[in-house]
Amino acid sequence: MFAIVTAGLARRPGMSRNDLLTINAEITTDVAQNIKRYCPEAFVIVVTNPLDAMVWVMREACGLPHHRVVGMAGVLDSGRFRCFLSEALAFHLQIYKTFVLGGHGMPWYRCLGIRVLPEFPCRT
Numbered sequence: 001m002f003a004i005v006t007a008g009l010a011r012r013p014g015m016s017r018n019d020l021l022t023i024n025a026e027i028t029t030d031v032a033q034n035i036k037r038y039c040p041e042a043f044v045i046v047v048t049n050p051l052d053a054m055v056w057v058m059r060e061a062c063g064l065p066h067h068r069v070v071g072m073a074g075v076l077d078s079g080r081f082r083c084f085l086s087e088a089l090a091f092h093l094q095i096y097k098t099f100v101l102g103g104h105g106m107p108w109y110r111c112l113g114i115r116v117l118p119e120f121p122c123r124t
Contacts, residue, residue, distance in 0.1 A: 032061030
């Protein structure tokens with residue numbers, strides 16, 4: 001069984017990440033207690049921001065083993081990076097394999113793999 005946690009507020013104009021952390025920590029704690037009560041065997045994927053902190057809150061509040069609570073964020077940033085590269089270099093999107101490491105507000109490490117495939121010619 002999986003529990004995908006998206007609960008939480010989005011950051012509003014003028015709201016600091018610390019403000020968001022405080023509000024979303026309360027929401028995540030409530031969700032975690034319900035996961036513990038209703039699906040204690042779940043594998044939990046947290047998507048709520050600020051992600052690293054919310055994964056920690058979830059693990060602490062639900063009491064599940066650490067290997068059953070994870071966060072997921074890099075897919076969106078990696079996809080954006082791939083699209084930007086494709087537009088900037090005028091190559092088909094599927095030529096690039098990218099991965100972005102790091103968090104918002106911190107340095108990002110962009111990993112890039114390029115493969116040239118004859119079925120994906122340069123765009124003009």
